[in-house]
Amino acid sequence: MTTQDYLPLNHGMIPPPGETGAEFWFVVRDQAILISLNSPIPLVPPLCDIATLQPHLQHPRYIGALRGIPCRAAPLSDTVALPEGFGFRDLRTLLGSIDEELFLMAGRAIQIVNWAASHRFCGRCGAPTVEQSDERAMRCPACGHLYYPRLSPAIIVAIVRSGRLLLALNARTKTGMRSVLAGYLEPGESFESCVKREVLEEVRLQVENIRYFGSQPWPFPDALMVAFTADYSAGEIEVDGAEIIEAGWYAPDNLPENLPGRGSVSRKLIEWFVEKFGGDSVSQS
Numbered sequence: 001m002t003t004q005d006y007l008p009l010n011h012g013m014i015p016p017p018g019e020t021g022a023e024f025w026f027v028v029r030d031q032a033i034l035i036s037l038n039s040p041i042p043l044v045p046p047l048c049d050i051a052t053l054q055p056h057l058q059h060p061r062y063i064g065a066l067r068g069i070p071c072r073a074a075p076l077s078d079t080v081a082l083p084e085g086f087g088f089r090d091l092r093t094l095l096g097s098i099d100e101e102l103f104l105m106a107g108r109a110i111q112i113v114n115w116a117a118s119h120r121f122c123g124r125c126g127a128p129t130v131e132q133s134d135e136r137a138m139r140c141p142a143c144g145h146l147y148y149p150r151l152s153p154a155i156i157v158a159i160v161r162s163g164r165l166l167l168a169l170n171a172r173t174k175t176g177m178r179s180v181l182a183g184y185l186e187p188g189e190s191f192e193s194c195v196k197r198e199v200l201e202e203v204r205l206q207v208e209n210i211r212y213f214g215s216q217p218w219p220f221p222d223a224l225m226v227a228f229t230a231d232y233s234a235g236e237i238e239v240d241g242a243e244i245i246e247a248g249w250y251a252p253d254n255l256p257e258n259l260p261g262r263g264s265v266s267r268k269l270i271e272w273f274v275e276k277f278g279g280d281s282v283s284q285s
C-alpha cells in the first residue's frame with residue numbers, strides 16, 4: 001500500500017556516497033518528534049535551524065533519505081530547553097496531518113532511537129552491548145547474543161456479511177470510535193490463523209475467504225499492521241466483554257460517525273468497503 005523506496009540498502013545505515021548539505025534531523029523524546037511550530041504544516045527541521053541543540057544530540061544515527069535528503073535520528077533529554085518556535089508532538093497526533101513518507105520516517109526514527117536506548121545491556125548476561133556498524137543490531141561481546149529492533153506483527157480485518165461491515169467498540173477506546181477488529185500474532189501463528197482466532201475470541205464469529213489487503217507500520221510503539229478482508233461464514237455476534245464491548249453490522253450508507261482517522265489502515269479498510277458496497281458517507285467525515 002505504501003512505497004518505502006526512501007529506505008536505501010544496507011538497512012538504511014550508511015549514507016550513499018556524495019550526500020552532503022541539508023539533512024533532516026528527527027529529534028526524539030519518548031514517542032514524540034521535534035517539529036517546527038512556525039509552519040502551517042508540521043516540519044522536521046534541518047540541523048541549521050536547531051544548532052543550539054547540537055551539543056545535546058548524542059549518538060545520532062543515519063536512518064535513510066527522504067526525497068534524496070539524508071535523515072538522522074537522535075534522542076534529546078527532557079532537561080534540555082528547546083529553541084524558540086520548536087516543540088515536541090506525539091507521533092500519533094501527526095498521523096494524517098503530515099505526508100505519509102514523513103510519518104513513516106518519523107516512526108522509524110522513534111523506533112530505532114528507543115530500541116537503542118533500551119538495549120544498552122544484554123538481557124541474557126547483563127554485559128554492555130555494542131552497536132553493529134553493518135546491520136541494525138546490538139551485539140553482546142560477552143555471550144554473542146544479537147538484539148534487533150523489535151517489530152510486533154498484528155492483523156486487522158474487515159469482515160463483510162451480506163454487504164454489511166462488522167465494526168466494534170474496543171474497551172480501551174475512550175472516544176467511542178468504532179473500528180474493524182485487530183489483534184497481535186501469537187508465537188507460532190500464521191496471519192490467517194491469527195485472523196480466525198482473533199475474530200472467534202472477540203466476537204464469536206467464523207470467517208472465510210481471508211484475503212491480503214495491505215500493510216502499515218504502526219509505531220505505537222512497534223506494531224506492523226497487516227490488513228485483510230474476509231467474509232462472514234458462521235455464528236452470531238457475542239462480544240467477549242473484555243477487549244470488545246459492542247459490535248454490529250453496518251451498511252455503507254449507515255456507518256457510525258466516529259471512525260478511525262485518515263491515514264490509518266483501518267480507515268482504508270472501511271473506505272474499501274464503502275467503495276465496493278456503495279454509499280459515500282465515509283468520505284464526509
Ligand SMILES: [Zn+2]
Pocket residue numbers: 122123124125126127140141142143144145
Ligand atoms: Zn550477553
